[in-house]
Amino acid sequence: MGSIKFSAQHEALVKESWEVMKPKAPELSLKFFLAIFEIAPETKNLFSFTKDTNEPLEDNATLKSHALMVFKTTCEAAVQLREKGEVVVADNTIKNLGSVHQKKGVQGPHFEVVKEALLRAMRQGMGEKWSEEMGSAWSEAYDQIASAIKAQMN
Secondary structure (H helix, E strand, C coil), X not given: CCCCCCCHHHHHHHHHHHHHHHHHHHHHXXXXXXXXXXXXXXXXXXXXXXXXXXXXXXXXXXHHHHHHHHHHHHHHHHHCHHHHCCXXXXXXXXXXXXXXXXXXXXXXXXXXXXXXXXXXXXXXXXXXXXXXXXXXXXXXXXXXXXXXXXXXXX
């Protein structure tokens, strides 16, 4: 068991909300990435499938696929934080994610943009069920995941 501290209350909120959002993951994941590009338009240049195309982002199949993978990976990692005590990602390793993000030119401030976009998409996905406590739980989970990735970027 690792050293991550994630409260039982936060875990319950993350698990409960992920079950609500899971069926909407394709829609929410696209909203998530569109929000990233809205907040920080320059981030489009970090992705080969968005930097040299005139195709509307909403129609970009590669973007949709990547967004869904990132959204689901993030949510599934968050759901098991307390149980595992560390960040665990399916079909990948934190070391690999750190390496890929470093090679693509991702920098510290990008993680804050992603967090803002992720929470915005989740708030939309949860609607009236969203609460300040739920936002706090997801914020804490995201910070743990981002910290693990950033630690592998150095």
